[in-house]
Amino acid sequence: MKITNVSVNLVAIEGQMVKGYASVLIDNCFVIRDIRIIKRDNGYLVAMPSKKTSDGNYVDMAHPINSETRKMFEERILGKFFEEVSSQLKNIKVQENYELRFNTEDIHNIALVDLSQNKVISTYLLEDYRTETLQELEEEVNEKIGGLNE
Numbered sequence: 001m002k003i004t005n006v007s008v009n010l011v012a013i014e015g016q017m018v019k020g021y022a023s024v025l026i027d028n029c030f031v032i033r034d035i036r037i038i039k040r041d042n043g044y045l046v047a048m049p050s051k052k053t054s055d056g057n058y059v060d061m062a063h064p065i066n067s068e069t070r071k072m073f074e075e076r077i078l079g080k081f082f083e084e085v086s087s088q089l090k091n092i093k094v095q096e097n098y099e100l101r102f103n104t105e106d107i108h109n110i111a112l113v114d115l116s117q118n119k120v121i122s123t124y125l126l127e128d129y130r131t132e133t134l135q136e137l138e139e140e141v142n143e144k145i146g147g148l149n150e
Helices: 067-090 131-148
Strands: 003-010 018-026 030-040 043-047 050-052 058-060 098-103 106-114 119-125
Touching: 003 067, 018 067, 030 067, 043 067, 067 098, 067 106, 098 131, 106 131, 119 131
Parallel strands: none
Antiparallel strands: 003 018, 018 030, 030 043, 050 058, 098 106, 106 119
């Protein structure tokens, strides 16, 4: 079995644990949708699509049956998730000699770095990757840089 494509939609909303949904195409012939990407205190969890049973429990609709396959799914899905978040953050324009950095262990903590001194000058917590939130972050970051340069 080979995962031939992974797509991720970022839906992170402040205060909610689900940060995105993934779809996985297997062998160019079978797709699994609505795989949740969940932020936990100790990292990220990939939760397969499930439904509520009549007794109130949840059961996975599709899932890997061994740890090797589960690991393969998690690595590909989370890799694509981090790639999408990184792409969104790279769209934020900051002044020359500054950049935004984040760690894949906790991509919600973003650091504004002065490249001339290789020094973190400010940090931001970003739980939501909507266009409006990213624009607000861009304005806040550039306002901070402007204040430093005065």
